[in-house]
Amino acid sequence: xxxxVGYVGPKEALPILINGLKRLExxxxxxxxxxxxxxxxxxxxxxxxVSDLESVLRPExxxxxxxxxxxxxxxxxxxxDTNAHPHSDQRGEIALIHNGVIENYAAIKKTLESEGYTxxxxxxxxxxxxxxxxxxxxxGSMETAFRQALKxxxxxxxxxxxxxxxxxxxxxxxxxxPLALGIGDGEYVVASDASAxxxxxxxxxxxxxxxxxxxxRDRYVTxxxxxxxxxxxxxxxxxxxxxxERGGYDHFMLKEIFEQPETIRNAMRGRLNLExxxxxxxxxxxxxxxxxxxxRIIILxxxxxxxxxxVGEYMLEQIAGIPxxxxxxxxFRYRDPILYKDDIVIAISQSGETADTLAALxxxxxxxxxxxxxxxxxxxxxxxxxxxxxxxxAGPEIGVASTKxxxxxxxxxxxxTVMLARMRRMGAAEGAHIxxxxxxxxxxxEYTLARAEQVQxxxxxxxxxxxxxxxxxxxxxxxxxxxxxxxxxxxxxxxxGYPAAEMKHGPIALIDANMPVVFIAPxxxxxxxxxxxxxxxxxxxxxxxxxxxxxxxxxxxxAEHVIYVPETHPFLSPILNVLPLQLLSYYVALQRxxxxxxxxxxxxxxxxx
Ligand code: F6R
Numbered sequence: 001x002x003x004x005v006g007y008v009g010p011k012e013a014l015p016i017l018i019n020g021l022k023r024l025e026x027x028x029x030x031x032x033x034x035x036x037x038x039x040x041x042x043x044x045x046x047x048x049x050v051s052d053l054e055s056v057l058r059p060e061x062x063x064x065x066x067x068x069x070x071x072x073x074x075x076x077x078x079x080x081d082t083n084a085h086p087h088s089d090q091r092g093e094i095a096l097i098h099n100g101v102i103e104n105y106a107a108i109k110k111t112l113e114s115e116g117y118t119x120x121x122x123x124x125x126x127x128x129x130x131x132x133x134x135x136x137x138x139x140g141s142m143e144t145a146f147r148q149a150l151k152x153x154x155x156x157x158x159x160x161x162x163x164x165x166x167x168x169x170x171x172x173x174x175x176x177x178p179l180a181l182g183i184g185d186g187e188y189v190v191a192s193d194a195s196a197x198x199x200x201x202x203x204x205x206x207x208x209x210x211x212x213x214x215x216x217r218d219r220y221v222t223x224x225x226x227x228x229x230x231x232x233x234x235x236x237x238x239x240x241x242x243x244x245e246r247g248g249y250d251h252f253m254l255k256e257i258f259e260q261p262e263t264i265r266n267a268m269r270g271r272l273n274l275e276x277x278x279x280x281x282x283x284x285x286x287x288x289x290x291x292x293x294x295x296r297i298i299i300l301x302x303x304x305x306x307x308x309x310x311v312g313e314y315m316l317e318q319i320a321g322i323p324x325x326x327x328x329x330x331x332f333r334y335r336d337p338i339l340y341k342d343d344i345v346i347a348i349s350q351s352g353e354t355a356d357t358l359a360a361l362x363x364x365x366x367x368x369x370x371x372x373x374x375x376x377x378x379x380x381x382x383x384x385x386x387x388x389x390x391x392x393x394a395g396p397e398i399g400v401a402s403t404k405x406x407x408x409x410x411x412x413x414x415x416x417t418v419m420l421a422r423m424r425r426m427g428a429a430e431g432a433h434i435x436x437x438x439x440x441x442x443x444x445x446e447y448t449l450a451r452a453e454q455v456q457x458x459x460x461x462x463x464x465x466x467x468x469x470x471x472x473x474x475x476x477x478x479x480x481x482x483x484x485x486x487x488x489x490x491x492x493x494x495x496x497g498y499p500a501a502e503m504k505h506g507p508i509a510l511i512d513a514n515m516p517v518v519f520i521a522p523x524x525x526x527x528x529x530x531x532x533x534x535x536x537x538x539x540x541x542x543x544x545x546x547x548x549x550x551x552x553x554x555x556x557x558x559a560e561h562v563i564y565v566p567e568t569h570p571f572l573s574p575i576l577n578v579l580p581l582q583l584l585s586y587y588v589a590l591q592r593x594x595x596x597x598x599x600x601x602x603x604x605x606x607x608x609x
Contacts, residue, residue, distance in 0.1 A: 009187025013067030028073025040065030077122030277431030352380025
């Protein structure tokens with residue numbers, strides 16, 4: 001949700017800002033803008049992508065070694081040139097960029113208007129920069145004005161600000177929206193995440209809520225917005241630049257789909273204890289006893305991460321025998337949940353910054369629950385705020401549609417399940433059997449992805465339709481939800497995922513010869529049931545595409561197209577079955593000419609509620 005970047009140092013800032021914005025563009029791409037200081041303050045901004053901004057920039061008029069840049073996901077005000085960031089005060093001497101939502105902007109705006117301030121945009125951000133100006137005119141110190149303004153604000157922000165009055169300085173602050181500070185050699189880069197920093201330095205500081213940084217060319221200070229100096233720990237960025245580049249693929253999404261054999265391997269690396277037929281998760285060591293004795297697990301997440309949670313529910317209940325509830329974080333946080341002290345709450349999040357998941361996690365902590373995270377981004381807010389957790393180690397995920405993060409989350413959930421099951425009720429022989437299945441998984445993923453061409457060939461079946469239905473049962477019901485989500489978000493085809501048997505209670509009315517129905521039908525103990533569901537669809541002329549287990553020839557007489565995946569332990573089958581669905585949505589979107597990596601209206605990291 002909006003990407004922000006700022007640079008102070010000896011180099012020309014503009015190329016660094018543009019490059020940083022391109023790295024952060026997955027966070028939002030409604031408009032982009034930069035502000036540079038070079039005696040004067042110059043602001044350039046444009047609706048559309050960073051490339052649209054670039055096409056109107058004349059670098060020779062935008063020189064300066066201090067600057068800020070922004071890529072927007074619109075919240076307040078339509079995505080046009082005027083509402084693009086940076087925003088400035090009415091004298092054009094201060095420029096500010098913002099990621100987040102200022103909830104009390106209307107009240108502040110009214111007060112400022114009564115003081116003679118005029119506003120030119122519909123954004124909440126303009127209110128903040130005008131408020132800084134208001135205080136600056138009264139106290140004469142930019143730092144005090146910045147802090148005072150932030151203290152008035154209710155809501156979330158990651159901000160960066162510069163001013164003509166202090167030509168070599170950037171102010172940055174965070175509350176609820178992520179902000180990282182890259183510490184280079186005589187230069188600093190502030191950004192929404194480390195992907196815009198890693199090219200310049202691996203040393204990074206993650207600001208906490210209500211913390212700010214003052215960056216000059218030769219020094220930096222971190223403090224709270226209440227003016228208490230905080231000495232932040234410098235951390236090392238854990239990924240390499242190659243990981244955030246497309247590496248020869250047409251799209252990040254495709255690259256990330258094909259990375260899955262490796263990312264799944266990484267999620268398991270060092271965690272399988274073959275000797276004791278169990279799993280070792282170092283990040284959970286401090287809560288092992290609590291986990292063993294847990295009465296209930298509550299899983300929180302949004303979107304694809306919520307789907308992973310649903311698979312986790314089936315895994316943990318059926319294999320480890322622990323009651324599990326899975327909740328949309330956005331619902332959980334506002335519904336006064338009943339929680340017990342011996343509940344374990346697991347927040348699942350790729351970014352570790354999703355506003356609703358973070359708020360739901362805090363709600364669970366307030367109730368005294370033990371909180372765990374399954375998070376991909378190292379050092380992110382959710383990772384830092386949970387009592388314990390397991391990183392999913394998928395590496396940076398740039399494509400807006402989540403793919404490798406999902407299968408890594410499932411892998412971690414399967415590891416947690418085995419660990420808990422072995423502590424509670426599973427014998428060593430069953431443990432060894434499951435570990436073997438886990439060990440074989442990356443190769444099976446590789447094998448499944450090698451059939452991408454076959455999936456590509458059937459994409460036309462869906463590309464020309466307006467609707468599609470995805471049906472699955474048991475472990476693979478959430479896979480149906482995920483397949484439908486992938487299709488709708490990148491190809492804009494309306495798709496619904498349903499438990500296959502539930503189809504008879506409504507969606508069956510939609511089925512006719514124009515309706516493609518994707519069945520996830522592995523050869524498990526409910527296979528016969530799903531075959532019956534397939535027949536029900538066929539009887540109504542529905543067009544069936546089946547994801548089936550290799551060797552299942554019976555299904556060929558029922559489905560128009562069959563995509564085979566190798567057999568595995570049933571609780572791992574979602575990891576294989578989702579792969580053709582990821583590919584299907586990718587190829588359908590391509591055929592429809594959609595922007596796969598930057599689907600309309602979406603942003604990768606949803607840091608507003
Ligand atoms: C869908 C997708 C989203 C995210 C959701 C949660 O492809 O990517 O539905 O899964 O926004 O994001 P995280 O996992 O970062 O909390």
